[in-house]
Amino acid sequence: MMPTALPPTPTPLLDEAVPSVLRDPAPTPNASSALNIATIVADPASAQPNHVANSSIAAPAAPDSTPGTVVIVFQPGQEYIVHMVAEVLGKPWTTETELSTLARASGEAVVAGVVMHDLQRGLDGCKSVRETLVVINTHSVDDGSAPEEALSEICDYEFLYSRTPFLRRDLTRFLSLVLGQTRPHEELRNKSRTNFISTTFPDVHAALPNLDILSVGSDAVEIRVDLLVEPGSDSVPSLKYVGRQLMLLRQHTELPIIFTTRCTKENGKFPMDDPGIFYRYLRRAIQWGVEYVDVELWLPEDIRANLAKVKGNSIIMSAFHDFSGNWKWTSERANVIFNESAKYGDIVKMIAMVETVEENYELEYFRSTIKSRGPGTPPLSAVNMGQMGQLSRALNTVFSPITHPLLPMIAAPGQLTAAEINEALHIMGQLPKRDLYAIGSFRSTPHSMFMEKCLNELGLPHSFTSIDRGPKGSMESVLMSPQFGGASVNPPVPASTSYIPITSDAARAIGLVDTIAIAPNDSATRFIGENAAWKGIRATLTRDYVPSAYKGRAAIILSSTESDASASIFALRSLGVGAIYTVGFRATGPLALGLEPFTSIQSVKLVESPFVIVSALPPEKSLLVQPLLRHYRANGRASPPSTRGKVYLDLTSGPRKGDPLAVANSAGWTAYGAEDVSAWITVETLRLLVGQNVPFDFVRMASGRTIF
Numbered sequence: 001m002m003p004t005a006l007p008p009t010p011t012p013l014l015d016e017a018v019p020s021v022l023r024d025p026a027p028t029p030n031a032s033s034a035l036n037i038a039t040i041v042a043d044p045a046s047a048q049p050n051h052v053a054n055s056s057i058a059a060p061a062a063p064d065s066t067p068g069t070v071v072i073v074f075q076p077g078q079e080y081i082v083h084m085v086a087e088v089l090g091k092p093w094t095t096e097t098e099l100s101t102l103a104r105a106s107g108e109a110v111v112a113g114v115v116m117h118d119l120q121r122g123l124d125g126c127k128s129v130r131e132t133l134v135v136i137n138t139h140s141v142d143d144g145s146a147p148e149e150a151l152s153e154i155c156d157y158e159f160l161y162s163r164t165p166f167l168r169r170d171l172t173r174f175l176s177l178v179l180g181q182t183r184p185h186e187e188l189r190n191k192s193r194t195n196f197i198s199t200t201f202p203d204v205h206a207a208l209p210n211l212d213i214l215s216v217g218s219d220a221v222e223i224r225v226d227l228l229v230e231p232g233s234d235s236v237p238s239l240k241y242v243g244r245q246l247m248l249l250r251q252h253t254e255l256p257i258i259f260t261t262r263c264t265k266e267n268g269k270f271p272m273d274d275p276g277i278f279y280r281y282l283r284r285a286i287q288w289g290v291e292y293v294d295v296e297l298w299l300p301e302d303i304r305a306n307l308a309k310v311k312g313n314s315i316i317m318s319a320f321h322d323f324s325g326n327w328k329w330t331s332e333r334a335n336v337i338f339n340e341s342a343k344y345g346d347i348v349k350m351i352a353m354v355e356t357v358e359e360n361y362e363l364e365y366f367r368s369t370i371k372s373r374g375p376g377t378p379p380l381s382a383v384n385m386g387q388m389g390q391l392s393r394a395l396n397t398v399f400s401p402i403t404h405p406l407l408p409m410i411a412a413p414g415q416l417t418a419a420e421i422n423e424a425l426h427i428m429g430q431l432p433k434r435d436l437y438a439i440g441s442f443r444s445t446p447h448s449m450f451m452e453k454c455l456n457e458l459g460l461p462h463s464f465t466s467i468d469r470g471p472k473g474s475m476e477s478v479l480m481s482p483q484f485g486g487a488s489v490n491p492p493v494p495a496s497t498s499y500i501p502i503t504s505d506a507a508r509a510i511g512l513v514d515t516i517a518i519a520p521n522d523s524a525t526r527f528i529g530e531n532a533a534w535k536g537i538r539a540t541l542t543r544d545y546v547p548s549a550y551k552g553r554a555a556i557i558l559s560s561t562e563s564d565a566s567a568s569i570f571a572l573r574s575l576g577v578g579a580i581y582t583v584g585f586r587a588t589g590p591l592a593l594g595l596e597p598f599t600s601i602q603s604v605k606l607v608e609s610p611f612v613i614v615s616a617l618p619p620e621k622s623l624l625v626q627p628l629l630r631h632y633r634a635n636g637r638a639s640p641p642s643t644r645g646k647v648y649l650d651l652t653s654g655p656r657k658g659d660p661l662a663v664a665n666s667a668g669w670t671a672y673g674a675e676d677v678s679a680w681i682t683v684e685t686l687r688l689l690v691g692q693n694v695p696f697d698f699v700r701m702a703s704g705r706t707i708f
């Protein structure tokens with residue numbers, strides 16, 4: 001989606017206009033907006049501010065605010081990138097170059113644009129407060145140029161971009177990571193199995209057409225920087241080339257990236273005569289906001305230590321490979337290597353070439369000793385190479401390297417695909433066949449065909465059947481059958497349903513279960529009621545804005561019932577939104593605290609402009625949101641940019657009245673429809689049901705289902 005609502009005129013921050021920019025004054029209501037709230041509110045007379053203070057269930061922790069001042073270094077003529085950063089962060093911006101003034105003045109985070117030639121002078125003037133600034137060099141690669149190395153060096157991070165439709169999302173992802181707003185590893189470290197696809201393309205362009213299918217079953221994508229081949233060069237690809245390749249890959253996958261410079265001794269192409277070159281590339285990868293960097297253990301300790309010091313929010317994967325064939329998991333050396341790796345590695349990867357199947361059992365014993373060390377020990381990702389080592393590739397659970405038939409070559413001897421690993425696990429009895437269901441008021445839908453396709457692609461033995469909810473008691477009997485292995489439930493059922501004895505906190509707070517997943521082994525019950533919808537809604541909301549952009553801002557939710565709105569309320573709360581105004585329903589459930597019903601045009605006039613509007617109205621009422629979208633229009637000059645509405649989420653599906661998405665787009669909102677949310681919900685459902693990751697773009701391209 002292209003950026004919206006860039007400030008049409010500069011919004012100065014440090015002159016007289018400052019108060020008006022930062023204070024978020026209430027917008028002047030536009031008298032011509034035909035706001036007929038009464039047509040939406042079912043029973044206006046009974047709608048009162050809700051002060052239900054009892055059963056409050058905490059929403060997940062809201063994001064931290066962006067710290068201090070974000071300094072955006074830009075090339076002459078590229079000022080728009082400063083505006084875009086400010087948009088993504090939901091913060092005001094300035095081109096004030098006295099960084100010291102800014103650093104001292106700002107209680108509130110701001111974005112300061114500094115043209116590249118002025119940066120050094122600006123930094124010289126603020127040495128004592130340098131650490132309060134996050135300095136990001138931005139560079140457009142559209143003219144084939146690369147950033148000056150000296151400039152990259154003095155900045156904390158660097159964002160390389162081209163002006164494509166992917167720019168906004170890539171920028172959001174980059175900022176979310178480097179500012180610590182998203183921590184992809186937090187989720188992955190708790191997954192029972194994780195895989196990463198080792199791409200081996202000499203040029204990322206070749207990967208793009210198949211990237212979605214290639215990464216089915218992967219939790220991350222490895223870019224083997226040492227295998228990239230820069231046209232016209234037969235040595236190490238330049239940083240300029242690598243930067244562009246990385247940018248391209250990141251624009252085309254939402255998966256975290258692993259940046260690997262594998263050395264010649266460990267089956268790679270990076271020469272080992274100058275370890276400093278590894279530091280240069282890996283340090284730059286951290287500056288580029290790569291989620292995982294692979295740091296080889298043979299590198300001198302000062303290099304590894306320095307990388308750990310500057311890693312920011314990137315995760316360090318320490319890597320050790322032995323190709324000699326003589327290396328033993330049973331030797332004391334295995335412990336020494338693990339301990340040395342654990343000094344600076346967040347994850348320890350150990351890989352050895354083996355000749356016998358017994359060496360897999362030795363590895364499993366070693367793995368168990370590491371596990372028994374308990375909390376504080378970094379997770380071990382360990383496999384054996386060669387055909388004899390394939391068993392260990394199925395048994396490893398932490399970031400297993402996988403390949404795919406569409407790759408030009410395997411990255412290491414004995415690599416398996418995600419499907420082969422799952423098939424092996426099934427044969428060994430580690431992955432029993434389960435009966436999965438879509439339970440709802442539909443028969444075979446494109447959605448269930450898509451699910452079957454995914455199971456097939458992933459080599460999973462499970463069956464997938466769509467069934468109607470049917471008469472009372474029929475769902476219960478499905479759940480009680482011994483083969484029952486999980487279900488997506490659409491429409492969702494109340495979280496209080498008696499035959500779903502355990503529900504997740506989110507499902508309980510939202511009051512609805514839309515997914516029934518198999519509970520972890522140590523649970524008292526066989527399955528657990530989950531809610532995938534709120535995660536889908538949150539993922540959609542944070543595609544073009546960082547989580548903290550929502551913090552403290554107002555939201556409006558339109559719905560005919562509280563239950564249609566509850567997943568949205570929970571998702572918005574998880575983003576730390578401020579006031580939530582409701583239209584069309586009055587909340588009484590666990591999420592009701594702090595919700596304010598709009599009862600009349602007067603109440604609309606009194607409130608601050610919403611940052612986000614969500615409509616969960618039924619199709620026949622869908623057009624009722626349109627006046628609100630026009631009233632709080634996101635473009636135009638009626639109000640200062642920082643007070644305008646930004647995000648519109650339309651959860652209505654099916655044949656509808658009006659075209660709220662078109663209205664939202666033309667009024668300048670960043671608008672998303674139910675299909676986007678549905679695709680994210682499907683991603684989440686698959687994670688919950690079968691523990692596998694299927695990328696959003698693949699789902700968006702290949703499936704579709706309605707949610708409400």
Ligand SMILES: O=C1C[C@@](O)(C(=O)O)C[C@@H](O)[C@@H]1O
Binds near residue numbers: 224319351411412
């Ligand atoms: O470290 C590893 C593991 C690997 O060597 C393997 O054995 O599958 C493949 C490499 O691409 C990756 O960086």
